[in-house]
Structure formats: C-alpha cells, structure tokens
Amino acid sequence: MHPAIPHLIELQRVDHQMAVLRAELESFPKRLREADTKLSGARAEIASAKDALAKITTERKKFEFAGQEWKDRVRKYRDQSGAVKTNDAYRALQHEISNAEAEIAKAEDRQLEVMMRAEEVERRLRLAESRLKETEESLAAERKTIEAQAGEIRKQLEASTAEREKIIAPVPEDLRDLYARIARRHGGTALAQVREDQCRGCGLRVLPHIVQELRSETSEEVYRCESCGLILHSLEPVPYAKTAGGSAKAASPPSTS
Ligand SMILES: [Zn+2]
Structure with a gap:
C-alpha cells in the first residue's frame, strides 16, 4: 500500500x-x-x-x-x-x-x-x-x-x-490530483476498501496478489479498482482468499485517465 x-x-x-x-x-x-x-x-x-x-x-x-x-x-x-x-x-x-x-x-x-x-x-x-x-x-x-x-x-x-x-500536506501532488479527479467523477468518493477480497465500491473481486500488495508495508504502488476506478486500500485485516480462480478481473495499477 x-x-x-x-x-x-x-x-x-x-x-x-x-x-x-x-x-x-x-x-x-x-x-x-x-x-x-x-x-x-x-x-x-x-x-x-x-x-x-x-x-x-x-x-x-x-x-x-x-x-x-x-x-x-x-x-x-x-x-x-x-x-x-x-x-x-x-x-x-x-x-x-x-x-x-x-x-x-x-x-x-x-x-x-x-x-x-x-x-x-x-x-x-x-x-x-x-x-x-x-x-x-x-x-x-x-x-x-x-x-x-x-x-x-x-x-x-x-x-x-x-x-x-x-x-x-504530506500527500504528493500527483496523488492529490488523482484523488481529486476520481472524487469528482464519483460524487466525492475516491477510495474503496477491499474487504473479503472485494472492492467495497462496486463489489468486484480483487485478485489475491493485489490484496497482498495492499497489505504490504513495503509496497509503494497505488491500485485502482478495474471496474469502478476507485483507489483501493485495505486498512482492515482481510481474510486470505483460498482460491485465486473465479473472476479473471483484477485491480489495476494507477492510471492517469
Ligand atoms: Zn470497484
């Protein structure tokens, strides 16, 4: 994260x-x-x-x-x-x-x-x-x-x-811009929690390795939901997903669109 x-x-x-x-x-x-x-x-x-x-x-x-x-x-x-x-x-x-x-x-x-x-x-x-x-x-x-x-x-x-x-103040400029852009498009909301391997913004399944990345303290990547575009985070303990299969859709790295 x-x-x-x-x-x-x-x-x-x-x-x-x-x-x-x-x-x-x-x-x-x-x-x-x-x-x-x-x-x-x-x-x-x-x-x-x-x-x-x-x-x-x-x-x-x-x-x-x-x-x-x-x-x-x-x-x-x-x-x-x-x-x-x-x-x-x-x-x-x-x-x-x-x-x-x-x-x-x-x-x-x-x-x-x-x-x-x-x-x-x-x-x-x-x-x-x-x-x-x-x-x-x-x-x-x-x-x-x-x-x-x-x-x-x-x-x-x-x-x-x-x-x-x-x-x-401590948020880098590019992230501020990204946040503002997404919030504008989503009625003031830019972030979504991942809970039980799902984006709480839209319900899309998030791939386990991204869930892991979100929980990793060394990761510096920003991930966005591939479906709703919200910035993903997992600041609550997320139960580990037993299966990696099922949905082929995954969260994607940040885009500037
Ligand atoms: Zn989503």
Missing part, C-alpha cells in the same frame, strides 16, 4: 463531512423561500378579503342611492297630491307612492343583505390578518434558527478546511 493512503483515507473522511455540511448549507435558501411562500399565501388572502369588501361597499352605496331616489320621489308625489283636482289624478298619485314605497323597502332589504355579507367578509379579513401576524412571527423565529444553524455550519466548514489542509 502506498504510504500516502492513510492520509487519503483521512482526506476522504473530511471531504465527506464537508459535503454533508455544504449540502445542509445549500438547503437553507430553499427553506427560507418555502417560508416566504407561506407569507405570500397569507397576504393574498388578506388582499382578496379587502377586494371583496370594496365591492360590497360599492354595492351598498348603489342600493343606498336607489333608496334615496325613491324616497325623494315619494316626497315629490306627496307635495303634488295637495294640488290635484280629480279623483283619478289622486288615485294615480297614490299608486305611484305605494309603488315607490315598495321600491324603498326592496332597496333596504338589499342593503341589509349586503351588510350581512360585509360582516362575514370582515370576519374573514380579521382571521386572515391574525393568521398573517402568526405566520410572520413564526417565520421570524424560523429565520433566526436557520441563520444560527448556517453560522454554526460555516464555522464547522472553516475548521474542516483547516483540517483538510493539514491532512493533505
């Missing part, structure tokens, strides 16, 4: 840790956006209630105006009734008055209906406003929590970055 492998294993551990931290950090803006969505939902509810209330007010004014017009007519007819000369004309005026009074009653009924609807909408509006207030409060708390968590994670990332630099 190449003497730098233990450092690479440490590097892998720190890199995995950092990847988890970064993923968590990246999830925060999404969480904040989701929180904002709740807020705009509550605001839209208020806007719709206010809109409905404005329409109702317009309607109420219309009925008020109509009722007032009919009342004015009744007053005019009553003024005229003192001056009429014939019974027919008088009856005609009385008919107009009772007709106008019916219209006044109708307009008042409409106004009442509209006012009841307005009360209902006002209740809705108050409910929406208190919901918005609640949402704003819980969001402010959530935002605080998220920001505190993000700050903590940034601190951990800084510590990990410093740790990583220490770990990577």
Whole structure:
C-alpha cells in the first residue's frame, strides 16, 4: 500500500463531512423561500378579503342611492297630491307612492343583505390578518434558527478546511490530483476498501496478489479498482482468499485517465 493512503483515507473522511455540511448549507435558501411562500399565501388572502369588501361597499352605496331616489320621489308625489283636482289624478298619485314605497323597502332589504355579507367578509379579513401576524412571527423565529444553524455550519466548514489542509500536506501532488479527479467523477468518493477480497465500491473481486500488495508495508504502488476506478486500500485485516480462480478481473495499477 502506498504510504500516502492513510492520509487519503483521512482526506476522504473530511471531504465527506464537508459535503454533508455544504449540502445542509445549500438547503437553507430553499427553506427560507418555502417560508416566504407561506407569507405570500397569507397576504393574498388578506388582499382578496379587502377586494371583496370594496365591492360590497360599492354595492351598498348603489342600493343606498336607489333608496334615496325613491324616497325623494315619494316626497315629490306627496307635495303634488295637495294640488290635484280629480279623483283619478289622486288615485294615480297614490299608486305611484305605494309603488315607490315598495321600491324603498326592496332597496333596504338589499342593503341589509349586503351588510350581512360585509360582516362575514370582515370576519374573514380579521382571521386572515391574525393568521398573517402568526405566520410572520413564526417565520421570524424560523429565520433566526436557520441563520444560527448556517453560522454554526460555516464555522464547522472553516475548521474542516483547516483540517483538510493539514491532512493533505504530506500527500504528493500527483496523488492529490488523482484523488481529486476520481472524487469528482464519483460524487466525492475516491477510495474503496477491499474487504473479503472485494472492492467495497462496486463489489468486484480483487485478485489475491493485489490484496497482498495492499497489505504490504513495503509496497509503494497505488491500485485502482478495474471496474469502478476507485483507489483501493485495505486498512482492515482481510481474510486470505483460498482460491485465486473465479473472476479473471483484477485491480489495476494507477492510471492517469
Ligand atoms: Zn470497484
């Protein structure tokens, strides 16, 4: 096994840790956006209630105006009734008055209906406003929590970055490059343990002499799995393989591909 492998294993551990931290950090803006969505939902509810209330007010004014017009007519007819000369004309005026009074009653009924609807909408509006207030409060708390968590994670990332630099210091340049290249292609993982003669990265059988090489303290070779390309190591005791046959595939020496 190449003497730098233990450092690479440490590097892998720190890199995995950092990847988890970064993923968590990246999830925060999404969480904040989701929180904002709740807020705009509550605001839209208020806007719709206010809109409905404005329409109702317009309607109420219309009925008020109509009722007032009919009342004015009744007053005019009553003024005229003192001056009429014939019974027919008088009856005609009385008919107009009772007709106008019916219209006044109708307009008042409409106004009442509209006012009841307005009360209902006002209740809705108050409910929406208190919901918005609640949402704003819980969001402010959530935002605080998220920001505190993000700050903590940034601190951990800084510590990990410093740790990583220490770990990577003794690793030769070409091995750093190889590690980085493989990790990029394999979602951040560059190493695989060989256990029970198998690459734990993909399950491929590793030939016994390579297992031996991996366990040898004098070997300076870097071996990569022929199938998945990960750098092999065997830092745990690996039971000796009884058969060398079976799979013809073997781990290969390092390539620069
Ligand atoms: Zn493999």
